Amino acid sequence: MGFIDKKRHISRMNKKYNYNLRKYKKEDMKEIFELMRFIYPEEKYNNFIHRRRKMWEWEFLENPLIKKGEEKIWVAEDSGKIIGHVATMPVKLKCDDKYYIAHFAMDLIVDSAYRGKGIGQGLMEAWRDSSEIAIGLGLTPAVLPIYYKLGWKVFNTKKVLVKVFKSRKILKKLIKKENILLRTGEKLINSGLKAFNFVLSKPLKVDWKSIFEIYEFDSKIDIFWEKVKDDYNIALRKSKDYLNWKYTNHPYYQYKKFYYMGKDGIKGYVVLRESEEEGYCEGHIVDMMTRADDFKSMGLMVAWIIDYFRKNGVECIYFMTTCANQRKVLLRNGFLPLKRGPVFSVYSHDKDLLKRLWSFNDWFLTKDSSDLEISYI
Incomplete structure (x- = not known):
């Protein structure tokens, strides 16, 4: 994890443009989607x-944390x-022994004809000023100038890990040459991957009956969270309501x-x-949690997942994952x-709280956080 150099990002910021900023109304929905349509033109209109x-x-x-009329x-x-x-997605955030309502910013979009006029900055200020804690995760290069303009610290997490079973997908990303060279390189790298996995992996006997699929999270997960x-x-607080909204009710x-x-x-x-992804099948560990020092359970679960x-x-x-012990087991x-x-940033008007939140190594973040669902290669 490290800071991102902001010098090259802030030069594009122009003077503010005179516009009206207000809260969303239900009748805005159609026009919001029309604006999104111009931002993402590749999808067919009706499907989009x-x-x-x-x-x-x-x-x-x-x-579940949003009350009607308080979006x-x-x-x-x-x-x-x-x-x-x-728009913002609220989550309940545990920081040491206290809980806070934090808000992730989502779908920050500005009409291309109006960019560079301070409109994105104004929208972000509205989000920031109304939130006890404002969090950005998976930030794109287009919005980084705004974060720097507002004085936020931005961290490059570098916390993604990958286990490769077959190398062709990665080779196609790295080698733009003839298929015969690709096939030759693939055989060599696959041999290396097999040797690497044999040396580093320590297969564990997994009790298959102890890991089973669930349809939805129940009250047992709330008891687990308290432990x-x-x-x-x-x-983020991993409650039954939050996890079911996130995973069971996803559209x-x-x-x-699995438990x-x-x-x-x-x-x-x-x-x-x-x-x-591009004709290849990827697996994603979206969220995983055990006791932070329970290496045996982590190892059994990772072996089962593989x-x-x-x-x-x-x-x-x-x-x-930002959990150091999980990363050790995965390696x-x-x-x-x-x-x-993913690029990460956080802000709070409470300066003491903000100083605590800037201790990035104390965060536990996975792809569960925010709406992060992207490939990293």
Whole structure:
């Protein structure tokens, strides 16, 4: 993890443009989606509107922490025309022994004809000023100038790991040459990967009956959270309502959810997903939690996950985690660290709290955090 150089990002900021900034109203929805349509022109119109509406309603209206009429959504207008939009996703954040309502910013968009006029900055200020804690994760280069303009610290997490079963996908990203060279390189790298995995992986006998799929999270997960919460200094609260909203009720992604059970209840849980990327199947460990020092349970779960994905024919597995102990277990099981990862930033008007939140190594973040669902290669 390290800071990102801001010098090259802030030069594009221009003087503010005279526009109207206000809270979202229900009748704005159609125009917001029309604006999104121009930002994402590659999808067919009807399919895009239908998908985006369902996602938007799930993210910003159905979240269990949002009370009707209290949504934190803003639009920017020019002569009655919506030219910008930002919405926020609330989460309950544990910081040491206290809980706070934090807000992730989502769907920050500005009409291309109005960019560079301070509109994105105004939308972000509205989000920041209305939030006890404001969090950005998975920030794009386009919005970094605004974060720097507002004086935020921005961290490059570099916390993504990958385990490769087959190398062709990665080679196609790295080698842009003839297929015969690709096939030759693939054989060599696959041999190296097999040797690497054999040396570093320490296969464990997994009790298959102790890890089983669930349809939805139940009250046992709330009991589990109370047991593990003090192991993690800064983390999203993993409640039954939050996890079911996030994974059981997602309008599009099909998540697989599993409990790892012991004699005294849940010892851990994991959420998995598979995706097709450029014709290749990827596995994603979206969320995983045990006691922070329970290396045995972590090792058993990781061994089981590897076997699960291998049987399903995935070519590589990704996991983004800031938990140092999880990373140790993953590395011992043949995962490799990538030199990239989602960009992270956090802000609070409480300066003492902000100083605490800037202790990035105390955060527990996974792909579960924010709406982060992207490939890192």
